[in-house]
Amino acid sequence: MSRFHIDEIKYVSTRDIEKKELISSAEAIRRGLAPDGGLYMPVSLPHFGIAELSMLSKLGYAERAAFVLKRYLTDYDEDELLSMAKAAYSAEKFGGADKKGGANPTPLRRLSSRGTVMELWHGPTSAFKDMALQLMPRLLSAALEKTGVKGDACILVATSGDTGKAALEGYKDVDRTKIMVFYPAEGVSAVQKLQMVTQEGKNVCVAGVDGNFDDAQTGVKRIFRDPDVAKALEEKGLFFSSANSINWGRLAPQIVYYFSAYCDMASENIIKLGDEIDITVPTGNFGNIFAAYIAAESGLPIRKLVCASNTNKVLTDFINDGVYDRRREFYTTISPSMDILISSNLERLLYMLCGPAETTEYMKALSEEGVYKISPKLHKTLQRRFAGYFADEDACREAIKETYEKKHYLCDPHTAVALSCVERYRRENPGETLKMLVVSTASPYKFAGSVLEAITGDMAKDELTAASELSALTGTKPPKQLVGLESREVRFPGVISPENMADEVIKFAGR
Numbered sequence: 464m465s466r467f468h469i470d471e472i473k474y475v476s477t478r479d480i481e482k483k484e485l486i487s488s489a490e491a492i493r494r495g496l497a498p499d500g501g502l503y504m505p506v507s508l509p510h511f512g513i514a515e516l517s518m519l520s521k522l523g524y525a526e527r528a529a530f531v532l533k534r535y536l537t538d539y540d541e542d543e544l545l546s547m548a549k550a551a552y553s554a555e556k557f558g559g560a561d562k563k564g565g566a567n568p569t570p571l572r573r574l575s576s577r578g579t580v581m582e583l584w585h586g587p588t589s590a591f592k593d594m595a596l597q598l599m600p601r602l603l604s605a606a607l608e609k610t611g612v613k614g615d616a617c618i619l620v621a622t623s624g625d626t627g628k629a630a631l632e633g634y635k636d637v638d639r640t641k642i643m644v645f646y647p648a649e650g651v652s653a654v655q656k657l658q659m660v661t662q663e664g665k666n667v668c669v670a671g672v673d674g675n676f677d678d679a680q681t682g683v684k685r686i687f688r689d690p691d692v693a694k695a696l697e698e699k700g701l702f703f704s705s706a707n708s709i710n711w712g713r714l715a716p717q718i719v720y721y722f723s724a725y726c727d728m729a730s731e732n733i734i735k736l737g738d739e740i741d742i743t744v745p746t747g748n749f750g751n752i753f754a755a756y757i758a759a760e761s762g763l764p765i766r767k768l769v770c771a772s773n774t775n776k777v778l779t780d781f782i783n784d785g786v787y788d789r790r791r792e793f794y795t796t797i798s799p800s801m802d803i804l805i806s807s808n809l810e811r812l813l814y815m816l817c818g819p820a821e822t823t824e825y826m827k828a829l830s831e832e833g834v835y836k837i838s839p840k841l842h843k844t845l846q847r848r849f850a851g852y853f854a855d856e857d858a859c860r861e862a863i864k865e866t867y868e869k870k871h872y873l874c875d876p877h878t879a880v881a882l883s884c885v886e887r888y889r890r891e892n893p894g895e896t897l898k899m900l901v902v903s904t905a906s907p908y909k910f911a912g913s914v915l916e917a918i919t920g921d922m923a924k925d926e927l928t929a930a931s932e933l934s935a936l937t938g939t940k941p942p943k944q945l946v947g948l949e950s951r952e953v954r955f956p957g958v959i960s961p962e963n964m965a966d967e968v969i970k971f972a973g974r
């Protein structure tokens with residue numbers, strides 16, 4: 464592998480107009496958010512040519528991950544990255560096996576001659592956040608060593624459901640980290656709650672909060688600012704850190720699977736190495752699709768990125784009209800992980816397209832007025848690469864039903880939003896002939912109730928019943944990690960009041 468040259472890459476905040484502070488990738492991962500409120504970005508990007516893609520095609524997933532990541536995280540060793548990737552994406556965690564006998568965490572399903580689905584949900588929580596959250600804690604743990612930080616990271620998370628579980632699975636038993644998750648006792652599904660209260664691992668703790676998600680979130684924010692808690696933690700050799708989705712350590716692992724999918728498409732003769740492809744991504748916080756953009760800018764032959772939204776179509780409007788306007792009604796949909804009005808990672812795209820000064824202005828307008836309009840020049844640049852489409856609830860249900868009936872493929876509502884947008888994109892661009900890669904972000908069994916209802920029109924009495932009915936109807940099996948949850952040992956039965964959250968954290972720190 465060493466025959467390829469590696470340039471050192473530094474990181475800078477998206478709001479650092481004079482590029483005053485350039486830091487290593489480990490430092491960027493340790494910090495998460497920049498002190499000026501910006502997000503960290505590489506100052507320059509590596510370039511991958513056909514020779515690299517051809518070499519990558521012959522490797523297993525963990526080896527591909529180490530090779531690709533080494534080009535962005537240049538202060539990590541490739542061997543170190545390889546052992547992290549092997550542990551993160553093991554067959555035990557992701558099931559399946561690739562041609563090399565390693566795990567293939569991101570299998571492709573060919574739906575038609577032109578459309579191929581990449582499934583990113585074979586990990587411990589059956590949704591795509593595992594792809595980042597299985598690796599990120601290991602990157603953080605190594606970053607603490609590299610930057611000479613003393614003490615261990617204590618991660619606090621308030622969750623409305625899925626992120627908490629994915630973070631727990633990711634940080635479980637990772638050196639120099641502890642994780643505590645608060646969930647709203649009234650605000651998560653029965654399955655989500657069972658997943659969290661039965662969590663295994665020596666360094667984890669979970670507590671229900673008597674209230675809704677906002678109560679849990681506000682409580683966590685208060686603890687982060689509480690000097691007494693910080694002092695108590697310091698005495699135990701701990702400091703606070705967050706599992707935030709804007710950390711570069713969560714983004715970098717997502718770049719890898721675009722390279723991997725491209726190589727697999729070539730190996731499966733769907734394309735020839737060097738052919739351009741289009742990609743459609745069901746989008747919320749703009750992290751996943753931004754990783755595809757980084758891959759494209761680093762030389763992966765990608766032409767269009769189709770940004771697929773649900774009824775909360777702030778991004779569709781942004782791409783089409785050049786105006787980002789969050790002052791709108793918020794809808795709760797059957798693709799809840801995309802119910803977002805502020806897509807944080809969009810800041811990274813703006814930074815790349817128009818630089819830190821203009822980006823800082825747009826972000827200021829967004830926080831002060833809730834809206835910004837980009838310059839005509841920037842709008843044109845944006846549209847060269849991105850197309851924005853959305854699917855409302857009916858279109859989403861119809862895509863689930865049609866994909867199942869016509870293609871015999873069962874997909875979850877987030878993936879269905881993407882498939883519906885692909886249909887529209889094709890209808891509006893009839894001359895298009897490029898192959899389309901469609902990103903699938905959750906197992907249909909994670910949203911069994913909505914999927915069953917879309918196909919049969921009937922509602923099941925609860926999620927667990929829906930899963931068994933869906934299985935009986937389609938002859939498919941739920942992922943093993945979603946089966947038998949009811950009979951697992953409950954380790955964290957407690958529900959506390961929001962006022963007691965700080966005490967719980969201090970108690971946990973002493974354990």
Ligand SMILES: *Cc1c(COP(=O)(O)O)cnc(C)c1O
Binds near residue numbers: 625745746748
């Ligand atoms: C988080 C999530 C998304 C949105 O991904 P972003 O990176 O936030 O755009 C889509 N689908 C599922 C199932 C998710 O969990």
